[in-house]
Amino acid sequence: MVALILGLVAFVGTNKSVVLSVDGQTSDVKTFGGTVAEVLQKADVQVTEADRVSPDLASEVSDGTRIEVSKAKSVDVTLDGQGHTVSTTGQTVADLVSELRVASNSAVSASLDTALSGLQDPLSISTPKTVTMVMDGKSYNRPTTAETVEELLDEAGIELAATDRLSAPESAALVDGMALKITRVTAGEKVTVTEALPFETAEVPDPNLYEGEEKVTVKGTPGEKAAVFAIKLVDGREVSRTLVSETVSVQPVDAKIAVGTKKKETPPAPAPAAAAPAPAASPGGAAPSGGTWAALAQCESGGDWHINTGNGYSGGLQFSVSSWLGAGGGQYAPIAAGATPDQQIAVAEKLRANGGWGHWPSCAAKLGLL
Structure with a gap:
């Protein structure tokens, strides 16, 4: 009996109740x-x-x-775009986040109180990052917990046109300190440019005008055309343009100049030299031989064989540029004022032989040559 009692006491003493x-x-x-x-x-x-x-x-x-x-369990985790399999003894998502020692404000794909044993999909965790955004000529830093460029654009409410360009693919994972440049490209915008159309000049023979004479019969006027260009802009700046169409809104009017073809009649023989007044000394040199030409020069230019006032006529006999060059004066000088008196008289003789004294109508009449 004593042994039974002692055994019972020992049994009771060693039996324990444990919470497991x-x-x-x-x-x-x-x-x-x-x-x-x-x-x-x-x-x-x-x-x-x-x-x-x-x-x-x-x-x-x-x-x-x-x-x-x-009990340790394996959990598939995507951390900042990188896949991992993590062994953990935590019971909830919060336990796992704590074990991974990520920032408390990280973006997690499941509620923190979700039991790890109840996860159906890999757990996605995105830690806070700062991304430098460069867009529309501005640069700024944007904090984000987005994992990819595409998610960041959605988060920021940025819409891209089909022609816009990104410095990184939309699927690229974000990293802290990353710079993302968005280049806006606009193509197809059209602009209209108005341009002048030059007119042409046509010379028409006129038998009613003497040779060497010219007359503007139709004044030329420029036309106008509208050119439409398609332009390409990159961040608001034009980088290229392509011609789309051209339309002539005003046709140019060509100028017409009547050029004389009428031959001048041979004038009567000049009066005797003695009848002509004596010429004054010429500033350009000694008076040439031939009293008639000297008298004519005195009337036309005051006897100055090298005068050039800029009115279109020069020399002692006041040649126009076209008359001077047309009669061969270019072999002596570009204009009559640069030639000697004898050279000017030689050219004048050619003009007189083809048109008479009518080349100097006013002074020739005064001297009785007409």
């Missing part, structure tokens, strides 16, 4: 085990080195001891 929690599932366990490891063995709970057990396996248990077992 495995991944949040709690149960009461009656055990004679002395350590945590023995209790788990008796309860048929297998643990590995990756599991977390508290207290540790070698700890002695007593009546009322609570044993916490967190």
Whole structure:
């Protein structure tokens, strides 16, 4: 009897009640085990080195001891666009985020209180980053937890046209300190440019005008055309333009000049030299031979054989440029004022032979040559 009583006391003394929690599932366990490891063995709970057990396996248990077992589990995690498989003893998403030591304001694809055992898809975590945005001629820093360029654009409400360009693909993962340039490209915008159309000049023979005479019969006027261009802009600046169409709105009017073809009659023989007044000394040199030409020069230019006032006529006999060159004066000088008196008289003789004294109508009449 004494032995039975002592055995009963020993049994009661060694029997313990332990609270066992495995991944949040709690149960009461009656055990004679002395350590945590023995209790788990008796309860048929297998643990590995990756599991977390508290207290540790070698700890002695007593009546009322609570044993916490967190079984290690593998979770697929995408962190800032990079895929990983993470082994964790955490129970919730919050536990895993804490273990990974990422910023508390990171963007997580599941609620923090979600049980890891209930995850159906890989857990996506995007840490805070600062991206330098360059767009429309401005640059600024934008904090974001977006994972990709595309997500950042959606987050910022930026819409891209089909022709716009990005400095990185939309699928590219964002990294802290990244610079993203958005280049706006506009093509097809049209502008209209008005341009002048030059007129041409036509010479028409006129038998009613003497040779060497010219008359403008139709005044030329320029026309106008409208050219339409398609322009290409990059960030608001024109980089190219392509002609689309041209329309003539005003036709040019060509100028017409009547050129004399009528031959001048041969004048009567000049009066005797003695009848002509004596010429004054010429500033350009000694008076040439031939009193008639000297008298004519005195009337036309005051006897100055090298005069050039800029009125279109020069020399002692006041040649126009066209008359001077037409009669061969160009072999002496570009204009009559640059030639000697004798050279001017030689050219004048050619004009007189082809048109008479009518080349100098006023002074020739005064001298009685007409």
